[in-house]
Amino acid sequence: xxxxxxxxxxxxxxxxxxxxxxxxxxxxxxxxxxxxxxxxxxxxxxxxxxxxxxxxxxxxxxxxxxxxxxxxxxxxxxxxxxxxxxxxxxxxxxxxxxxxxxxxxxxxxxxxxxxxxxxxxxxxxxxxxxxxxxxxxxxxxxxxxxxxxxxxxxxxxxxxxxxxxxxxxxxxxxxxxxxxxxxxxxxxxxxxxxxxxxxxxxxxxxxxxxxxxxxxxxxxxxxxxxxxxxxxxxxxxxxxxxxxxxxxxxxxxxxxxxxxxxxxxxxxxxxxxxxxxxxxxxxxxxxxxxxxxxxxxxxxxxxxxxxxxxxxxxxxxxxxxxxxxxxxxxxxxxxxxx
Numbered sequence: 001x002x003x004x005x006x007x008x009x010x011x012x013x014x015x016x017x018x019x020x021x022x023x024x025x026x027x028x029x030x031x032x033x034x035x036x037x038x039x040x041x042x043x044x045x046x047x048x049x050x051x052x053x054x055x056x057x058x059x060x061x062x063x064x065x066x067x068x069x070x071x072x073x074x075x076x077x078x079x080x081x082x083x084x085x086x087x088x089x090x091x092x093x094x095x096x097x098x099x100x101x102x103x104x105x106x107x108x109x110x111x112x113x114x115x116x117x118x119x120x121x122x123x124x125x126x127x128x129x130x131x132x133x134x135x136x137x138x139x140x141x142x143x144x145x146x147x148x149x150x151x152x153x154x155x156x157x158x159x160x161x162x163x164x165x166x167x168x169x170x171x172x173x174x175x176x177x178x179x180x181x182x183x184x185x186x187x188x189x190x191x192x193x194x195x196x197x198x199x200x201x202x203x204x205x206x207x208x209x210x211x212x213x214x215x216x217x218x219x220x221x222x223x224x225x226x227x228x229x230x231x232x233x234x235x236x237x238x239x240x241x242x243x244x245x246x247x248x249x250x251x252x253x254x255x256x257x258x259x260x261x262x263x264x265x266x267x268x269x270x271x272x273x274x275x276x277x278x279x280x281x282x283x284x285x286x287x288x289x290x291x292x293x294x295x296x297x298x299x300x301x302x303x304x305x306x307x308x309x310x311x312x313x314x315x316x317x318x319x320x321x322x323x324x325x326x327x328x329x330x331x332x333x334x335x336x337x338x
Contacts, residue, residue: 037323043077075105094157181209189220
């Protein structure tokens with residue numbers, strides 16, 4: 001079986017004791033490693049009001065990383081469109097496409113990417129997510145030569161045809177991506193439950209479009225690859241504690257490691273065990289086996305990997321180890337097929 005492409009979702013994690021500047025410098029190191037080792041793309045997701053994630057402004061982060069890399073595709077995975085007007089996003093990503101031709105993607109999500117209080121602080125209408133399909137079409141038109149808004153064009157943006165991707169963690173995104181004939185990226189790295197049904201809906205209902213003539217499926221998978229299984233497992237447990245702190249810490253009072261461990265052992269912690277259902281943790285060979293089985297299960301055209309290692313150096317190492325083993329397995333599969 002031919003293996004799918006690998007790409008990276010960089011969560012721009014802010015590690016304990018790490019400054020935001022160090023986290024963003026880490027994004028450059030991750031992208032350079034991805035470029036060196038043949039990954040398809042690196043995406044950044046829009047999050048707000050988080051002490052642990054530095055990707056609140058994907059367009060700015062993409063510009064920073066693109067200026068310090070050469071060939072790797074970069075994009076948002078994604079921009080939460082209810083937080084913005086389609087025109088502003090068209091201008092931002094049209095600018096990026098003009099500066100870095102052929103390297104910019106735009107993934108779009110329907111959720112606000114934050115809590116309701118923060119959403120209101122952004123001065124957005126709580127009902128804006130209901131307009132998501134119409135806003136996607138309006139944005140797509142701004143990137144073409146036919147604006148849907150009379151006497152309004154996106155400059156930069158018009159004629160750039162920045163490729164759009166629909167993101168989802170439920171069935172809605174699958175339905176919309178199929179109806180619009182767009183690539184679909186499912187967030188199975190944190191929301192595994194609806195994966196199979198979403199895939200079936202997307203493929204069975206797909207309508208060809210100007211951008212895409214056949215379904216193109218991207219599936220998310222968490223990864224921590226290290227030189228030893230023990231080291232990978234240690235980093236994974238730290239990641240689980242960090243995630244528990246991010247989700248359950250009271251405002252202004254971060255949980256301690258001990259409190260996070262207690263929470264993970266409680267009924268509330270069972271949710272996190274489900275979140276990390278699709279995780280490849282261990283040495284490179286074991287991670288490849290896990291991801292190859294996932295590829296066979298989903299038939300994904302691309303697997304976007306979220307490397308949850310505990311610091312930049314470990315993420316870069318995880319990226320390199322996985323790429324080497326994945327390439328070796330792909331070559332072995334090709335030889336066996338001849």
